[in-house]
Amino acid sequence: MSTKRPLIFNPGPAALPLPALERTRDELLDFEGTGMSVLEVSHRAPAYEKVHREAMALVRELLAVPESHAVLFMAGGARTQFALVPTNLLGEGTHGAYAVTGHWSKCALKEASFVGEARVSVDVEADGTFVRVPDPAEVAVDAGAAYLHLTSNNTLYGTQWHAYPEVDAPLVADMTSDLLSRKLDVGRFGLIYAAAQKNLGPAGVTVVVVDRALVEGARTDIPAAFRYASFLAKDSLWNTPPTFAIHVLRNTLAYLADRGGVEALEATNRAKAARVYAAVASRPDLFTLPAEEGSRSLCNVVFRGVEDGVEARLLAEAEARGMVGLKGHRTVGGLRASLYNGVEAAWVEALAELIEGF
Numbered sequence: 001m002s003t004k005r006p007l008i009f010n011p012g013p014a015a016l017p018l019p020a021l022e023r024t025r026d027e028l029l030d031f032e033g034t035g036m037s038v039l040e041v042s043h044r045a046p047a048y049e050k051v052h053r054e055a056m057a058l059v060r061e062l063l064a065v066p067e068s069h070a071v072l073f074m075a076g077g078a079r080t081q082f083a084l085v086p087t088n089l090l091g092e093g094t095h096g097a098y099a100v101t102g103h104w105s106k107c108a109l110k111e112a113s114f115v116g117e118a119r120v121s122v123d124v125e126a127d128g129t130f131v132r133v134p135d136p137a138e139v140a141v142d143a144g145a146a147y148l149h150l151t152s153n154n155t156l157y158g159t160q161w162h163a164y165p166e167v168d169a170p171l172v173a174d175m176t177s178d179l180l181s182r183k184l185d186v187g188r189f190g191l192i193y194a195a196a197q198k199n200l201g202p203a204g205v206t207v208v209v210v211d212r213a214l215v216e217g218a219r220t221d222i223p224a225a226f227r228y229a230s231f232l233a234k235d236s237l238w239n240t241p242p243t244f245a246i247h248v249l250r251n252t253l254a255y256l257a258d259r260g261g262v263e264a265l266e267a268t269n270r271a272k273a274a275r276v277y278a279a280v281a282s283r284p285d286l287f288t289l290p291a292e293e294g295s296r297s298l299c300n301v302v303f304r305g306v307e308d309g310v311e312a313r314l315l316a317e318a319e320a321r322g323m324v325g326l327k328g329h330r331t332v333g334g335l336r337a338s339l340y341n342g343v344e345a346a347w348v349e350a351l352a353e354l355i356e357g358f
């Protein structure tokens with residue numbers, strides 16, 4: 001490569017493993033011996049279908065998806081799922097229950113209210129601007145809840161659920177910023193969705209893992225393009241899928257599987273997060289960690305300067321060392337290191353050393 005690759009801490013779209021990018025480059029002009037680019041072949045062509053099915057099989061294998069659940073590839077990002085979940089699952093006399101733990105769960109709640117009845121199950125904003133997730137025992141749903149929606153990792157605030165509630169309704173989870181970062185019991189969830197651009201692959205494809213029974217009971221009086229059932233019936237080849245995004249997803253997942261799958265990813269991710277939290281905690285003279293200890297995220301480490309100017313100075317020094325993406329979300333401020341699967345341990349070490357020696 002002609003330019004030096006930065007140390008990428010972007011919150012999403014985020015760093016992808018270099019070998020997956022190199023494979024994508026090598027395959028770009030001659031896709032599976034067709035002489036064409038994957039960007040040019042039909043989604044009905046056997047060469048594309050092979051990649052599509054490989055990508056699905058990799059999601060199943062890496063997440064240990066049980067037979068009861070289907071894997072779907074959809075377009076439209078996570079925000080589209082905010083609308084599709086209630087559109088498919090809310091029926092007469094039912095409501096969606098929402099655990100409000102940050103910006104994205106607030107957005108999901110709002111979108112659901114355009115479709116039907118959305119009720120707040122639990123809201124932790126008042127406890128200090130989203131510094132924690134609820135204890136599972138705090139979460140309850142009213143009779144008539146079609147599902148309980150939660151955001152497993154709050155990307156902006158750096159908080160993450162480490163245990164999930166048991167309620168009398170299917171769990172629906174936005175796992176956009178932590179799917180495949182750690183082991184997961186998929187069978188506990190009715191529906192999981194994750195836009196791919198953080199831990200899984202590129203922007204453009206959203207992975208949905210859904211209990212087939214939930215799809216069977218979903219509404220049929222909605223447009224076909226909005227129905228999970230349309231995608232399930234045709235293995236997500238109901239209409240033209242985002243073929244290039246799925247191709248890059250396949251390449252990323254194949255690489256992550258080769259690296260040892262989810263156990264290995266979790267071990268690496270835990271070590272990366274521990275390293276950054278420890279470095280920040282070693283400098284109480286300069287930084288604070290707003291998220292409560294039991295709620296801290298493995299994927300997004302959020303920290304703040306104790307006085308004016310500290311954050312800007314750290315960002316300038318980080319930039320000088322080739323690090324990008326460390327500025328906190330515009331609505332939250334502060335600093336944030338996103339440590340997704342594509343973020344290398346050596347980059348994390350460099351960041352930790354910068355913080356410790358600052």
Ligand SMILES: Cc1ncc(COP(=O)(O)O)c(C=O)c1O
Binds near residue numbers: 104
């Ligand atoms: C947890 C979570 N949900 C939803 C979104 C929105 O995703 P999209 O831009 O794909 O709609 C994001 C984006 O950062 C996110 O982190």
